[in-house]
Amino acid sequence: MKRNWIHPEEPQTGKRYWRSPAELERRSEFLSKHGVEFPSGDTLTEEEAGQSRRNFLQLMGASVGMMGLASCRRPLTHILPYTNHVEWVIPGKPLLYASAMPTAQGAVPLVVTTHEGRPTHVAPNPLHPLGGGLDAFAQASVLDLYDPERSQVPLASGKTTTWAKVNEGLQAILKDAKTDSGASLVIVVGSSTSPTQHRLLSEFKAAYPQAKLFAYEAIGNEGQATAHQEVLGANTKTFVRWSKALRILSLDCDFLGLDPIDGEAVKHFTKQRAKDKSEGGMNRLYCLENRYTLTGGMADHRKPLAASMIPAAAAIIAEFLDIKEASALASAAPPGLKEWLAPAVRDLIDHKGSAVVIAGSRYGAEVHALVAAINNALGAYGSTVELLEKGSSATLASASELEAALVSGAVKTLVSLTPSNLLFDAPLSLSGAIQSKGVKLVHLGHLPNETARAAALHIPAAHYLESWNDVRAGDGTYSVVQPMIQPLYDGASVIEVILALLDKKKLGPAEKPADGAAPSEDPVYQAVRDTFASVAGSLDEAKWNLTLRDGFLKGSSYVKSTGVINAAAVSSLVGKAKIPVAPKAEAVEIVLTPDSAVWDGRYINNAWLQESPDPITKLAWDNAAWIGSVTFRSLGLKNGQMVKLSIGDRSLTLPAIEAPGHVQNSVTVTLGYGQQNLGFVGSDSNGIGRGFNAYPLRAHASEFVISGAKLEVLADTYQLAITQDQNTMEGRALYREATLDTFAKKPDFAGKTGMDSHIPENISFYKGQIGRKTDENPDGFDYEKKHQWGMVIDLSKCIGCTSCLVACQSENNIPVVGKDQVVKGRLMQWIRMDRYFATNEWGEQKAKSDEVNIDPTGEQLENAEMVMQPVACQQCESAPCETVCPVNATVHTDDGLNAMAYNRCIGTRYCANNCPYTARRFNWFDYNKRPLDELYWGPLSNPDKTGMRESLQLQKNPNVTVRMRGVIEKCTYCVQRLEEAKIRQKQVQRDSKNFRIPTDSVKVACQESCPAEAISFGDLADEKSSVNKAKASPRNYELLKYIGTRPRTSYLARLRNPNKEMPGAERIAAWSAHQI
Amino acid sequence: MSAEAAHIHEQAYNGAPRILDREPLVLNKRSYSWITNRVCGIVENKQPLLWWILFVPSVLLTGLTAFCFAYLISTGVGVWGQKQPVAWAWDITNFVFWIGIGHAGTLISAILFLTRQKWRTSVNRAAEAMTIFAVMCAGLFPAFHVGRVWMVWFLAPVPNANAIWQNFKSPLLWDVFAVSTYFSVSLVFWYLGLVPDLATLRDRCKPGLRKALYGIFALGWRGANRHWSHYETAYMLLAALSTPLVLSVHSVVSFDFATSVVPGWHTTIFPPYFVAGAIFGGFAMVLTLMIPVSKIYGLGDLITPKHIDNMAKIILLTGTIVGYAYSMEFFVAYYSANKFELQTFMLRGLYGPSTWAYYFMFGFNVFAPQLFWYRPFRHNMWVVMFVCMCVNAGMWFERYVIIATTLERHLTPGSWRTYEATWVDKYTFLGTFGLFMMLFLLFLRFLPVIAIGEVKGVLPQSDPHHHDHGKEGVQEEDLMGYPDRHVPREAAAAA
Amino acid sequence: MGNFFPRWTNWLPLKLAVAAGFIVFGVSLAVPYYFTPKYTRVGYEPTQPVPFSHKIHAGQLGLDCRYCHSFAEVSSHANVPTNQTCYNCHGPGKGNIKSASPKLEKVIKAAETGKPIEWVKIHKAPDYVYFNHSAHLNRGISCQNCHGQINEMEVVKHAEPHSMGWCLECHRNPEEKLRPLDQITNLNYKPEQLNRAGFYEGLLKKGIKADEIADTIESGKKASQLDEILALASGKYGEKVTQLEVGTQLKKHWQVQPPENCTTCHR
């Protein structure tokens, strides 16, 4: 007898979750105070809301055991459709917007995925002239939007206040400013390329002629700026064309990593390095640097050189090109440097017109002046380096001038709009002046950090996904930054504050229009459109819409400049430079660099970045003193042992970490760590900041190389979360590389390294199920009727940045596990970026033998090669993990995927043991449910601070299950995207036979984000697909082939292009041949 | 009847024809009722103080393990020390360890029964009990080590609306079947052996709850010969069934590793190697339990030096087999010309982070038992106890070496990490010893520790023809006599 | 002293054994019936806030399903119509149909307040199941296949079990369900009512060779034009068009190969 259930009363649950903004808007006090952004209602049910993806699995746990019973008491679930339909929104389909992320250098063109109004994932904008690939920072920026610890309410000297008060405060400032036409008012902005911002600042300057405007970035490039200004001219900027550069010499310029320079996208550089035939121009990279950087890792020739010696190096090169002024500087060079540089420079000269020399942006004006002269002499300008005419911009004074102004005491009010954290990262003299001189500080910021807490007035900043803005990319291409979501906390953008200062806007929540009245036009929107009009020539709606759609305005790049370099300026700048001294054991040098996780400290609260290990040291959640192996071992240090760095009265105590490839008597410290009381990511649960603050070490804002420091070893140690214990590959042929010559002689070297050379062809005992379906192989994969997914990773291109890790984390709802768990070796990221060091010396002596613990000496490590290898699930056709699962939770699909059904998994972890690539991850705890610092409390953990804060749930990708504790997870080739693509094709196919998706029309998250375009993915059954082309390369090899797992992911061996005349050229890449 | 016995000895030591007598299985010519009284006495009298001294802590430890498992289930597997790539460590180590212990019992009762080793009768009951308790402890680990215990019903092949079944190709599922079968069969075997003795207990106690319980489980046994004949057939059948079973169980357990692709696991010699190891560890545990029991309860006449001597010999043999396996692994790795395989063993034995475990294993399992080559050592209870303790520890280390230290050095060095156990790991394991001891002590308290009926069956006077020796020739057991013949104490005194 | 156990105990074991046997038997019958979606889901028929009658709208008025569930063909999700959709016909000042009726009170109110009507959910896939409507509707699976005779339901109720086994059943034998695309929302569709000539003509128009069609009807057979095909078909399937006939043709010529992979529904 079938019955009609009478439902029980709807339970009033205390805790509320949601999976969509509408849900959010309707049910959560968290946003209910905001005006209606999302039309009420959505097509998700309250029950799903109440039991969202992240905890469905344990609900399963509770109920599946008694499935029947559970559904007898069927809970009442509601569907709440929109009352009025919303334009473009189709429930269940994501909406994509083209936008751009503003950076100090310019802009990162983006395509943002939104689900019912929530931005969940960002991807590069392929249409944009500089598009293609993201760095980890841009990839992770979406998490900042939902950061539960971000500044949510205005503060007045640390106390929460109202927006009304904020507006009053600004009014008061303006009143004073009017009296003295702004003489006592100072505005500090970060370096930005936003035309609107510059326009408005100029307007402000016009209104208050006495007011002073400064630019301040914690990690600035004053030297470079001055050099450019004086040598190339104030309005000229450089733009490097990697596509034309065949010989590149980098003077500690990590242009592939943490020192991006204006130029073409990285992919144009890597394209030059991946060759499938030995002939054809492959570029060559020389690199001088004190520590290993990603750029150093890619270099064909790299010499560890103390950072204080870089000017000398520049000078030597200049000498070779007979630029006279350099000789004095050149004399300071250490022995051997000249010999090393001689052949390199000859090589550069031989390639006049296709050679370029670049220098780290943090070096002094003299270095950049010399580099300009050198490039000029090499005929780089106009060919490999383009000189562009910058558009008009407000004139901003430098940080040193700001310091002067503050010290003079003329400043009464300082409005800080820079993204950096003045009181934290400015030199003591500057920040000290602000506090001592009783300057009234108005601060706009994303985090409630030191400055925010100290400021007289702190204004929560809007995220770039929350507000209108515009930017110019490196080549000047104009993009409009459009908001995807209404400011979650009413934050204000820089432009809004400037508008407020121009008295054109009130900050804070938009007041509701009176009934019937049309909502007043947003002044920011207006301002941006005005700028657009001036950039585009006229306010042409069609053009505007096109710009919004494509994410940039066609043909808006800067015009070429006809500037010539000013030799006099060069000599004067070089003349001013003081002669550097080489560091010694008793007087070491300290090199301050941006951090791969937090940059200058602004990303301190981004858990994804914090947890993605530093590509070089593999250190997560902390910074440390990188000390070269020789020094490290001579001091008898252990990883994590504390050391004291002191220079004069400034000192810093922090843990040491061994850094192979790091020059002796030099210590590298990354900046941005050590900010206090920023909640559970930026600082630990007791508010103690993560890592150690190195800013106080510098005397002035442009000092990044500090000579003559003292290095003391302390007794106590500190727990570092290092994600890779092993430095060497133990002689196992996991990573394979060769020089161009070897490749010419032995094109199949990749397939013939180590055991691969003598293993027989793998033949499955169970015939069939592998390979193409044929008559003798009837059970094979059906390459005709199905898609067959495959991936190729080109190690010649892969630079080892961790952007794919973060992209994967963002796409696949991978939880953050926290420092403690990382220490315990439970990192969750599905992609593991293996970093190995290798040199020929120990290659020869050991690897051929059966000795396994190959421990190189300090010297060997100092000159070791660094190689990067991303490893995720290889999607083996004959996957060992599958057969051992007792419950069929992981089985093979007929399109060749190694499927993982989370809801079937019981967590025996047998598959993880049996995976040759250690590609499987296990949910040891309820990372998505329980607070990371109380994991061990289990059910007793504090329910109020759940590990998954409400706002973070907004970021989750609704097409991917959020896993509960006790299940295995791993890379699935973004199966949700593949299925989506197939279904899209079905919608097209309808009643036709044509089931195959358009060639290469589906991209997986890591591939999409890879700036080097090292990953090709696609349908093996489609001859035209790029993955098939890649697999055809002679450099193609499979990881651990001898086991016979037949991975669908394969690698292309790396090629190096050494210069025979260079010292040690014969040793380059030779180690690879010695592997077993 | 003791008259006949005296007659034999008289013949044996000063009269012709000289039929050499073998060492009797029960010393001092004990009578039926003596045996009954002595064995039942253990159950009927009050327990010695020592029993309580052991029982109380065992109960506490059992509580500890219960707590640890509760914590594990409520909080997550993370409370253990596992990590990538060491996804199995103490949990499976303990499982294999206990399962190994659980092998001696069935082995003694089945294989020794089939090979007519009559000396088994005085140890098999306790050994079988030990088997069952050990398998209980073992079962805990695979059951609770999974991430989602509440979903283990997925392992049961029941029809369901999801249309998805188990993966019968998975060694782990083979384990499920093997272990549960082994447990049920051992239980049946043990219980069947108990029935006649339960009848004895029933007939000895006053009407009341005890009599009711013993009576119920004795099934109304009347010792009728028509029953005995069926009973003996059944016993023989079970022995014949258990023999391949006991060999298969540990083979299947070893498949968990042997069928994988992990160098150091992927080894064809695992099944025999594991089985030998299991017998090895099992016998060590039997001795560890039986020697104290016989001393405390004065069962010296039933558990004679001969028994201990025999078991010591078996330990010596299996220990040597295990040692051979250890060295063979290295040879195979070398001979395979597979560098990865060889590296694994180098790391395990010479370079790796956990070589200490390897040295413990080798010392305890291979060197310690060599003491047993020397007869006086086999007859010195202290030495025997010492060696058995070594073996118990050594066998645990063997499993730890195979499981944890292998995974620590998996195929890709980029993911290598060293395993550290947490307090939960340690206390969980410690607690299972409590559970084991508690169950065994309760067994001593309520059930006959020695198979009364079977021992009576092997007494000389139980042979219907024993008094007409010489006339009817020698009995089979005389022909398969033992190498070491020695004069019984009284006879020596008399002579 | 006599026997300790009374005589009746001798029969006890037998009785217990028999009883146990019955219990086990009963349970093994009851569980598959009472504890599976067949029983727990089918027939779920909650009362809705607004007494909307599919019988009237979809049945009598013959409103196409896609008029309200407008995104079913393009999205994974078959949207429940926005309040606007109802309002267009029923709203005062709009279609004005029965706008005074008390039954529509909630609709009018929702339009005023902007707060949505809380419809009660009936067909609910578990949270870890990713079902996609568009994939089915575009490939010849009708609403009716999964939701039953909606057009005859005064109050909508759960018609099919929607269990994994049930899904697989159809994914394995799609020919039992496939129908021409123009029949997708025809809830009264009966293959017998199809015009055979028209059906095959349609296929031929799609550019499918007559031979292929003939071969699909009966392997090895050839045909050059329509009437031969018709002859073949009526020879094989009889006078009326059958589901099997339609299904096998469409499966062949649309290359329908429903996936049976875990990843199809679980991600």
Next chain:
Amino acid sequence: MSTLKRVHGYLAEFDGVADLYHAAEQVRDAGYQRWDVHSPFPIHGMDKAMGNSKSILPKLVFVGGMTGTCVAFTLQTLTQTNFWSSIGLGFLQKLAETYPTVVQAKPTDIFTLPAFFPVMFELTILFSAFTTLFGLLALMGLPRWNHPLFVSKQFAKFSDDGFFVCIEARDPKFSQEGTKALLEKIGGKNIELVEDEL
């Protein structure tokens, strides 16, 4: 209380295994059918002495074991392979709602059988063991908790060191005097007429 009684038979005790053995031989020769000896342990060769036939248990167990093998084979092939469909019994697979999956490139046809042997073996043993247990109980007619012999006080000794012969009244050759005489002749002691209370 009723004192209605029914004669169960004669119970006689013997001292020692040998006596019992020889006594059994003579009772056997006297042609008795419904009689039995009771001893604390199985006596070597007593079956011969009593003229019992061999137990049929092994045959039962063989059947049980084979059932186990078949169950395991069917369970695994049905749920993991398409074997049954391939031999035209697809409806079974439909009935059991099975879902054969491909793991580690192992086929879903009968060639995957080797992987199924362990479970087949285990289930064979399991089924055999249970057949043994229940078959044995059935053959012995146990559990039977209530039995006339338990009325006899001296009988309790059987589980300690008593050796008894019991000739039942149901035996056609049973007679109050004749049987008693026989037992006395063959050396039975404490001869007792065992009566069953009703």
